[in-house]
Amino acid sequence: MQKEKNLGLGSVIATGVGLIVATSCLLSIGQGASAIGTPFIISMTLACIFNILTALSICELNALMPNLTGGMAQFTLACCGPLITIVTNVGGFLCCQVILGSSEAAMFGNTLSQVLSAIPLPGSAYSICLVLILCLFNLRGVDMFAKIQNIVAYTLIASLIVMGILGYIKINPSAVIQQPAVLSAKAKDIFSLLGLSFFLFIGVEFIVPISSEVKNARKIVPLGMVLSLVIILAMQILITLGFKNYTSWEELSKSTIPHVLYGSALLGKAGTVWMSIVSLLAVVSTVNTIMFGIPQLCYGMAKIDLLPKFFMKKNSKNCPYIGLLLVTLALSVINASGLSSSEKLVFLINTGCVFWIFCYVMLHIDVIILRIRMPNAPRTFKLPLGILVPLIGIVGNLYMIWNIAPDSSNRLIIFAIFAGVSALLAAYAFIWVRIKMKRPLFKALAIKEVMAMDTDLYQIRHYPLLAKKLNIQASPDIEPVNAETNTGTRPELKLI
Numbered sequence: 001m002q003k004e005k006n007l008g009l010g011s012v013i014a015t016g017v018g019l020i021v022a023t024s025c026l027l028s029i030g031q032g033a034s035a036i037g038t039p040f041i042i043s044m045t046l047a048c049i050f051n052i053l054t055a056l057s058i059c060e061l062n063a064l065m066p067n068l069t070g071g072m073a074q075f076t077l078a079c080c081g082p083l084i085t086i087v088t089n090v091g092g093f094l095c096c097q098v099i100l101g102s103s104e105a106a107m108f109g110n111t112l113s114q115v116l117s118a119i120p121l122p123g124s125a126y127s128i129c130l131v132l133i134l135c136l137f138n139l140r141g142v143d144m145f146a147k148i149q150n151i152v153a154y155t156l157i158a159s160l161i162v163m164g165i166l167g168y169i170k171i172n173p174s175a176v177i178q179q180p181a182v183l184s185a186k187a188k189d190i191f192s193l194l195g196l197s198f199f200l201f202i203g204v205e206f207i208v209p210i211s212s213e214v215k216n217a218r219k220i221v222p223l224g225m226v227l228s229l230v231i232i233l234a235m236q237i238l239i240t241l242g243f244k245n246y247t248s249w250e251e252l253s254k255s256t257i258p259h260v261l262y263g264s265a266l267l268g269k270a271g272t273v274w275m276s277i278v279s280l281l282a283v284v285s286t287v288n289t290i291m292f293g294i295p296q297l298c299y300g301m302a303k304i305d306l307l308p309k310f311f312m313k314k315n316s317k318n319c320p321y322i323g324l325l326l327v328t329l330a331l332s333v334i335n336a337s338g339l340s341s342s343e344k345l346v347f348l349i350n351t352g353c354v355f356w357i358f359c360y361v362m363l364h365i366d367v368i369i370l371r372i373r374m375p376n377a378p379r380t381f382k383l384p385l386g387i388l389v390p391l392i393g394i395v396g397n398l399y400m401i402w403n404i405a406p407d408s409s410n411r412l413i414i415f416a417i418f419a420g421v422s423a424l425l426a427a428y429a430f431i432w433v434r435i436k437m438k439r440p441l442f443k444a445l446a447i448k449e450v451m452a453m454d455t456d457l458y459q460i461r462h463y464p465l466l467a468k469k470l471n472i473q474a475s476p477d478i479e480p481v482n483a484e485t486n487t488g489t490r491p492e493l494k495l496i
Contacts, residue, residue, distance in 0.1 A: 009220050039185050076362055080365070295322075
């Protein structure tokens with residue numbers, strides 16, 4: 001019997017909003033708005049459009065290769081081969097999420113250190129405590145925030161929309177400040193903030209894993225992705241207009257928690273408490289999602305031989321613990337270095353964005369390759385206008401990379417970090433693909449092979465000793481397929 005699909009448009013939007021919106025996004029809004037004023041709205045709108053194009057490309061890829069566990073890796077593996085897949089996905093998703101997760105944890109510490117100013121602890125101490133606590137919960141297989149993820153997301157969005165509207169209509173006239181709305185309307189300055197604006201919308205691809213549970217996914221998933229991005233854009237526009245009326249651009253540029261600064265100016269102590277509670281919940285939810293998601297991505301990539309098989313090891317609570325411990329260590333070390341100033345946090349965010357944007361470029365390229373290679377393959381969702389949409393997306397994403405930071409010196413440092421990490425990943429990928437996988441570096445795998453590699457059955461047949469060690473077994477009440485006669489029932493596999 002076919003499993004009933006229970007998720008509708010509301011759940012899809014909640015997933016998109018919940019994974020995209022984070023308190024570090026509010027820092028980015030503050031930094032962008034303080035640089036050029038309300039024209040930052042134009043930068044955000046353009047970045048939103050480019051992210052919508054990426055979301056649509058991802059929908060077409062998912063229509064060809066649905067329900068896979070290794071994130072976006074399978075798409076590129078079927079288009080560009082293992083070397084490029086390892087570089088883009090390990091750099092674009094794994095490294096990037098570690099970097100951005102660190103900035104989220106840092107903002108958690110900054111918020112607590114300000115709210116609890118009477119306690120003489122640095123913000124990094126709170127950040128590391130958060131990371132360690134979430135690690136312990138995930139090791140026990142208890143994702144304590146999963147059930148409230150959507151509630152937190154909608155609460156955050158609703159609160160920010162209300163706060164933005166209150167600031168725009170000047171609900172507290174006595175606290176309104178007089179300052180120019182436009183600091184710069186030059187096209188060069190607006191376009192230079194596209195990279196920073198891009199961060200406000202990344203993560204919509206995490207809607208894809210739930211597509212198998214969505215009613216009428218062909219229409220609902222693309223629509224939900226687009227609506228998620230548009231709703232977030234509307235919230236950000238309102239917040240920017242509220243910033244203009246209640247927070248000076250200079251103070252905004254220096255603040256690591258601009259939303260709390262704005263809430264205090266708008267509603268006093270009540271605004272401070274309101275924004276602090278909501279933002280802390282959002283940080284916990286976001287960091288927890290990252291700490292849960294990265295081990296799962298590593299697990300999925302290990303299944304298709306792109307990472308070492310030890311990432312598939314799980315503890316008694318079914319947690320892929322090696323990936324979790326590694327991400328916990330990385331987040332703790334980065335936060336121990338001291339991420340207290342807005343300049344450091346913005347630099348960290350921009351660095352992570354370059355990796356993520358480059359991965360989006362590869363997803364657009366994947367669409368073009370499969371359009372050329374398999375033009376007549378059935379797709380439940382297909383982009384209009386042929387390859388024009390992914391081509392526009394590629395140009396826009398590359399432009400955002402080139403303008404990732406307004407300051408040229410910071411931009412060069414970010415590019416150097418991106419090049420250095422990519423070179424290290426390429427060296428690892430070269431050795432891994434040639435020696436371990438024993439495959440050509442740039443030869444794409446057939447789609448049916450990639451999808452087969454993602455199954456437990458593939459692990460049992462090709463890595464029997466490892467499958468036994470990991471307790472991957474076929475159900476005993478299922479008759480196995482006879483390889484010679486091709487009779488019998490396909491085993492239903494489970495991880496015990």
